[in-house]
Amino acid sequence: MTRLLVTSALPYANGPIHFGHLVGAYLPADIFARYHRLIGSDVLFVCGTDEHGVPITVNAEKEGVGYQEYVDRWHEEIRGFLTRFGVEFDVFGQTSRPDPHHRLSLEFFLRLLHNRRIAPREVKQFYCATCDRFLSDRYVEGTCYSCGAERARGDECRQCPTLIDPLKLIDPYCVTCRSTPETRSVTQWELLLEGYPKRVGGAPDDLPGGKSLQEWFDRFATRENLKPNVYSTVVTKLVEQEKPRARPITRNLRWGIPLSALPDGAVPGLTPEEAAEKVLYVWFDAPIGYCSNTILWAREQGDEARWREYWIRPDDAPGDVRLVHFLGKDNIPFHCIIFPAMLAWQETDAAGIESVEKALGGVLGPGVGERYVLPENVPANEFYNLEGRKFSTSDRWYIDPDEFCEQFDPDVLRFTLVRTMPESADTEFTWREFQARTNELADAFGNFASRVLKFAEKYFDNRVPAGGAKDLLDPAPVDEHVAGLGAAIDGYRLRTALDHFVDIARLGNKFFDEQQPWKSRKDDLEACGAAIRACIRLLPVLAGAAWPFIPRTAERLWEMLGLEGRPTWPGSTDAAALLPEGHLLGEAGVLVPKISDDVVAAEVEKLHRRAAEGA
């Protein structure tokens, strides 16, 4: 059976995430994963926090807390946020964990080194003698050489749009101690991306993994496979125009995966003194978190080797595992260019296996030297704004998730987010739209369930009515929508999929109106019962179709039907067997409450007030 390995971009453990992150990377992946769980696929949904890098050290130091303590806190915060909105991962790990993450990352590093995909290079960097450390971009400020603004940061100016080369700053100073840094030469290792495929059908290079990467690229980087926004970014822009170049993968920093964990001599040219100051660059180790978190999952299952079922492919079966990365458009380059290259270039020879074993004292997993699964697709979303502006915690332009959940059901947010998901262009969340979409769900879907169940409760003793003609409701259009819904989710078109769901509810409403059971109950109870029965039996179909999108609501409906367990996929559900004549229904109630104008107006006001107070 085909396995699915679903990932969401690892959130950075340096602050809260917002609805934009949710709609871009977590919600679509969750829906995709839930759909596949529902139809019985073998699916693993992997995520975790990305916990290294300079911004974290800057902020942790500002707060005066340890790095680990700092990222642990945000890890829990982010996990709480996602859990609250119904995103259910199989595993949610942390990249700061030495085992397995640090070890696996070093393994990646060593294999790339053995395969000649990594090389050292001399670069110049600021060094602060007072603090006794190298200063990365964010640790140095000075006067902007472009606009003359003071306190320009080492990565970007506060005034003008210039991306700063920190070495060119006028009167640079260390942000920590204010002293003037000196310029030092330092060796960093770089990932050589020149071997990345030039085009579909091109010739691979001769280094290990080159052929696999090209073969993957030929399948992956096509108009048929990728969404238009992803295709143009990857192929037109990054590959054809900019051409992937070398990128540094080590830094002199005290927070990250230390190269000193490797034995002396494992990296030619790296002295123990240098190793003690170096860590892997955060962008390099972060995506490896997908793999290490899978190991974590397997370990929790009691069989660590099971991670191989998802990540390591047999020699000749490229399509055995469908690896799908969900993320926002800012992450397209990493996941379409850099990470696949890192994976493909893990393929190595006996000498490569031996050198890694020697350095790490026995291999971490049995994956050494074997072929990693490469992504089937990267269905990236565009950006999501809030009432016309970017979500921004610093500008106080955001919606507090705690306050949100006190008032509203997270499921109606999920519904709204899918309805307005930025699948092909930037979109935005507005409270007015949220109200409209929520009420749409309440009217078309929630109200249908209510009218049907209350009818049964009042006139049929809260049981599935018996007697009368069979199959009054034509199943063909329903089946078509169910099939269309599944195909749309599988093709990463969630808005279309949700359209199908709403259409099924509309079919139900239309049928109900045509049958006029409120009339027939007076003169033809059999016909009335048959109509209501047909409507009742549409409800488990709706519950199953709804579950990937609005799981808790779908489960509530399931309960109202007096059914056990969770909703099942409509395509594999026999509604008549599930709800036989005489079946006792559960307690009917309001499935989706509507939102009134004054509530929405209050939220809009609250949003603007908070932003104004912060200014």
Next chain:
RNA sequence: GGCGGGGUAGCUCAGUUGGUAAGAGCGACGGAUUCAUAACCCGUAGGUCGGCGGUUCAAGUCCGCCCCCCGCCA
């Protein structure tokens, strides 16, 4: 300045490889109905598909130029 993405009914947007007289939801208007969360159902109005030119028997859909918005990079 370069690149990318947008510019389709009042609003939010769909429109796969060019081809049945341009679609949906919301909003508006009219009708029907009363089982239901004043919900549902039926119908009407409304668009020179940013502008100009080209290719084609046929273009919102391909090509060229121009205008406006957003983003990334200079």
